[in-house]
Each structure stands twice: as C-alpha cells, then as structure tokens.
Amino acid sequence: MTGFGIVDGQEVPLLTLRSETGLVAEIVPYGARLVRLLVPDRDGRSVDVVLGHDDLRGYLDHPTYFGATCGRYANRIAGGRFVLDGAEILLDRNEGPNHLHGGRDGLDRKLWRVADHGPRHAVLETTSPAGEMGYPGRLDVVTEYRVTGDTLSIGMTARTDAPTVVNLVNHAYFNLGRQADVLDHVLEVPADFYTPVTGDLLTTGEIRSVSGSGFDFRKPRRLRDVMAGQADLADGWDHNWCLRGPSAGQRLHLAARVHAPDTGIGLELLTDQPGVQIYTCGQMTPPVPGKAGQSYGRFAGLTLETQVFPGSPNHLHFPSCRLDPGQVYSHAMQFRFSRTDGGP
Secondary structure, three states: OEEEEEEOOEEEEEEEEEOOOOOEEEEEOEOOEEEEEEEEOOOOOEEEOEOOOOOHHHHHHOOOOOOOEEOOEOOEEHHHEEEEOOEEEEOOOOEOOEEEOOOOOOHHHOEOEEEEEEOOEEEEEEEEOOOHHHOOOOEEEEEEEEEEOOEEEEEEEEEEOOOEEOEOEEOOEEOOOOOOOOOOOEEEOOEEEEEOEOOOOOEOOOOEEOOOOOOOOOOOEEHHHHHOOOHHHOOOOEEEEEEOOOOOOOOOEEEEEEEOOOOOEEEEEEEOOOEEEEEOOOOOOOOEEOHHHOEEOOOOOEEEEEEOOOOHHHOOOOOOOEEOOOOOEEEEEEEEEEEOOOOO
C-alpha cells in the first residue's frame, strides 16, 4: 500500500490489485472508490479506462462521484421525500429541491475501513448511522473489489436495524479509448424498455418501450450516430434502462456491452440488478481537471450504474428498494474486458 493523500488528518492508502493477465485496479478507501483501471489494448499497451484524479485532493475539490460507491440511495429522489410504513421520510436535498446519490455527505464522502486486502482483492466497510442524511435505520455496508483474469468484480452488501431504502451503485466513468470523448464508442444494451425523465432528470413512473427511439440499443450502435439529428439527445443520455433479467438458472444477466474502435478494448457488464443508468457526461460543464493534466469535458466518459429503477421509493410499481432488519441487500457486478478489432 502507498499513500494517496490525507483527509481529516488520516492517511488514505492506495490499494493495488493485479490479476494474472495484467488487469490492474487501484482502489482508495475514500468513498470505496475505483481510481484507476489499467486494461491492455489490442497491441498490449495498458489503457487507464476510468476517469479520475491523480491524488486525493482532486476528489475532495471536485465532487463528481468519479469511481465512488454511492448511496445510501444512489440516483434521484424527487423532493427528497417518500413515505415508508406510513411515515414521511425527509432526506437531504443536495440537487436543488431533490435528493441525489445519498446526499451531500453520502457514502462517497466517507473514509471507509480496509477490512481485508490481498494481491487480487480489497474489502472495505463503513457504517451510516440512523438519521444520517435523513435515512431511517443504521446501515452497515461492505464493498469488495476483486480481479480475476480480465474481469473486475464488485460486490456490495448492506444490513440495517430498521426498515429503510437502499440503492448502492459504483459510479466509475469509463472511456475505453484514447480520444477525449466516447462518441465513437459502440454501445449495446439488452433492454426493451427505459424509464423517461422530466427536465430535472426525475423518473415520471412510466416504463416506455425503446422501439423507434434513441434509447434502442438492442443492437450495437455508435453513440455519435444515434445522437445525430435528434435534438432531444443533444446532451446525450442520463437515463435508466430496464434490463431483461437472467436466463433460467443464471444469477447474473447482461447489462451492457461497450467497444472502443481505436483501442479494440471491449467491456461486457453483468449484474444481478434490474436496471442500468448510463450517463454520457453531456452536463460536464465547465470541464473538470483530470489525470495527467487532462481536462474532462462533455462526453468525456460514460457511466454504467447497475441499480434499481431511480425514484423507486415513490414509484411502488418499480422493483423494490426496501430493506428490513434480518435481510441482506446484495449487488453484484462483473466488468469483463476483451480486445477485438470489430464491434462489441
């Protein structure tokens, strides 16, 4: 372990995981955060495929959620309020009148404990006390990172002592190429439906077919081509797709495939969650300072946040986000990398 910076007077270590095939993931306990992910391209040269900063100061100064474990409830809750067992719950409102990613002091702003660390895995733990950011119940959270071959696996679990809501995500921003934006990336999402949003990016409760729209990625499509001529997609996407779910006997199902033609790097994401939020950084203005003197502007990366459907505490027909005492919230992700010359 080496040092990555200091927060609240404590040294924050950099945890390096390295697989037998050369996949390297670097993790820091501040936000249980993925800060670097090195993947060999088609020529065997390593590409850092996630956006971020060179040291901890960048993450403290620019709270963009780069690589963080977000929660307790990631994504947006309209008005920062919902009803649970007849009681109105009022949450921290940190995006105008709404609640985003667990509030201004969410899990992404905590210095997690390193519970275990080896050459290929790291386990981090934290506790959110009852009432923090308005949430009922104490929440004990564990995030585990593991590298095996060409796969990065992330697992999250949580337990509570009172009824509450939970929706944890990993907020890595991916750019699999060497270009300044991801508009030439090719995307595939096996989803027949998505959840439309208002101008404030709040889900309306509708579940709408992707057919004939700029949300139909059931076959691989280049992002630039889909955006062309569609005024409503001038800022790209920040939406949830409703995934089809696993095949019989399978625990995980496909959430997305992404491919960067310039490097040949492909990514296949599997999960056990019902949705995936894809954000293409259309709102990243002004540009954010990044690694090695880079500046991240519009469309610099894309997120692949597997999750329950956003706004689910107020849309009870959406998959449930409720967690009761004695239950275990569990969320699995597998990021499988490959190198090809063609599409994903």
